[in-house]
Amino acid sequence: MTDYLIENRRFWDAYAPEWVERGEAAWRAERPYWGIWETPESELGLIPSDLAGRSVVELGCGTGYVSRWFEQRGAFVTAVDLSSQQLATAKRFAAQFQSEVTFIQSNAEATPLPDHCADLVVSEYGAAIWCDPYRWIPEAARLLAPGGRLIFLGHSPWSMVCSDNDGEAVSNTMMRSYFELYRMDWTSAAVDPGGIEFNLPLSKWFQLFREQGLRVDDYLEIRAPMDRLPDRFSMAWEWARAYPSEQVFKLTKV
Numbered sequence: 001m002t003d004y005l006i007e008n009r010r011f012w013d014a015y016a017p018e019w020v021e022r023g024e025a026a027w028r029a030e031r032p033y034w035g036i037w038e039t040p041e042s043e044l045g046l047i048p049s050d051l052a053g054r055s056v057v058e059l060g061c062g063t064g065y066v067s068r069w070f071e072q073r074g075a076f077v078t079a080v081d082l083s084s085q086q087l088a089t090a091k092r093f094a095a096q097f098q099s100e101v102t103f104i105q106s107n108a109e110a111t112p113l114p115d116h117c118a119d120l121v122v123s124e125y126g127a128a129i130w131c132d133p134y135r136w137i138p139e140a141a142r143l144l145a146p147g148g149r150l151i152f153l154g155h156s157p158w159s160m161v162c163s164d165n166d167g168e169a170v171s172n173t174m175m176r177s178y179f180e181l182y183r184m185d186w187t188s189a190a191v192d193p194g195g196i197e198f199n200l201p202l203s204k205w206f207q208l209f210r211e212q213g214l215r216v217d218d219y220l221e222i223r224a225p226m227d228r229l230p231d232r233f234s235m236a237w238e239w240a241r242a243y244p245s246e247q248v249f250k251l252t253k254v
């Protein structure tokens with residue numbers, strides 16, 4: 001395994017207990033919500049209405065609630081994660097909530113799943129930020145049947161450019177090159193050390209999608225809600241009212 005996979009698995013195995021409470025709330029949620037600002041599904045429309053009988057794969061499922069939301073709408077869901085501890089939580093919730101989601105421990109960049117097995121691939125802050133885009137986007141494209149959809153949500157490139165590796169809150173200062181945006185290592189951060197994440201400038205995301213036969217149907221930039229909220233994950237509400245802290249891609253395999 002490459003260095004970032006080993007480091008991120010170690011990080012998530014250790015961090016898993018802190019995600020249990022948040023995960024349980026999301027498993028219980030009657031109305032799905034997304035990302036750091038808990039933006040309602042009704043605003044983003046990430047869950048298609050025609051899921052009955054469809055096959056869905058979640059890449060980097062964490063505690064598994066996104067898979068649960070898709071299952072509740074009639075899909076057969078396979079959820080992939082690298083961390084045994086995150087999967088232990090997800091499986092506990094699956095038993096508690098009588099879910100039939102199938103969980104697999106694997107690197108989302110190279111799953112054991114067959115070609116074209118998915119009508120939809122989804123990631124919310126899973127593969128979307130923790131995997132190398134040049135590995136996981138081709139893997140998602142391989143998994144998708146023709147006409148299948150890839151939907152993912154994570155940090156915007158803006159928020160990555162406006163933060164550096166010290167872990168301080170995202171600021172109004174450009175801290176790193178936009179054009180060279182790729183791998184971000186938070187392992188030595190003075191504040192809230194993390195793992196190794198990835199992002200790309202928009203032109204490179206779009207080029208990668210073209211190369212993988214993925215058509216962009218929509219691109220969303222998420223704005224923090226009107227009502228003031230406390231900082232979340234190094235992200236100040238004021239900043240995220242002025243700039244997009246998160247992005248969503250909705251794609252179709254052509």
Ligand SMILES: C[S@@+](CC[C@H](N)C(=O)[O-])C[C@H]1O[C@@H](n2cnc3c(N)ncnc32)[C@H](O)[C@@H]1O
Nearest residue numbers: 012060061062081082083086107108125126130
């Ligand atoms: C923040 S959680 C995402 C899940 C959930 N949507 C959430 O926001 O809590 C990130 C997950 O990505 C997983 N992850 C990190 N690298 C991965 C990889 N290479 N393959 C599969 N999962 C990975 C971690 O183990 C962790 O459970």
